Amino acid sequence: MNKKSNVLLTGATSGVGYATAMQLLSNPDRFNVFVTGRAPDRLYELQNEGATAIPCDVTKAEEIDRLLAAIGHLDIVIFSAGLGKFAAAHEIEDDTIQSMMDVNVIAPMIMTKRLLPKMMERRGGHLIYIGSQAGKVATPKASIYAATKHAVIGYTNALRMEVAPYHIDVSVVHPGPIDTPFLDKADQTGAYRTSVGNHLLEVDRVADALIKLIDKPVREINLPAIMGITSKLYAMAPAFIEKAGKKYFYKK
Secondary structure, three states: OOOOEEEEEOOOOOOOHHHHHHHHOOOOOOEEEOOOOHHHHHHHHHHHHHOOOOOHHHHHHHHHHHHHHHHHHOOOEEOOOOOOOOOOOOOOOHHHHHHHHHHHHHHHHHHHHHHHHHHHHHOOEEEEEEEHHHHHHOOOOOOOHHHHHHHHHHHHHHHHHHHHHOOEEEEEEEOOOEEOOOHHHHHHHHHHHHHHHHHHHHHHHHHHHHHHHHHOOOEEEEEHHHHHHHHHHHHHHHHHHHHHHHHHOOOO
């Protein structure tokens, strides 16, 4: 890249979003970094590191409009905001279902709709979404979360074809379970963390993958890579994979 790129990260105040923001901020000659998220103290911290921090509730269209108007030109957008709760489908609260859909699905769709006209006019841009292996291989007590990530897969697959003539890249990172506070909030029993054991991804590994995508856009990245193979096997023989992977599935 011959000029500095304007990059926006949603969900930048925790987990993968925060780690990615810090990596981008370590390259001030390459990136102008804009961040938003739910934790004001972390936004202030990122601002002190050189980011332009803009509070925004991404579930409200009028706030998305205000956010994008404040930034103007964007080259890269990383949709890192996410919400999850692991519970049986008949037990999860109505408002939690709605919140997960709003944050994980509706918000990135609405923001993308707002971003596309200018990117199409400029004939360039890069949209990076955080998916999940749960969107490919669902597990018990993750029905709603898996549904939101499956929606992201369907959306981005269609979007990629629509924007290809305008030289806009669409990438999705599909991580497995990550060792972040998100996991503890999603499952306050600790059972899921115990069941996946040593298979948790380090947050910096996911952040590294996002940074590499900026330099070399690809369709998708699976983390760890073997999960890309597992999801293909699941599509061919779901009953076998469910049985073989039973010990890794969410337990009662």
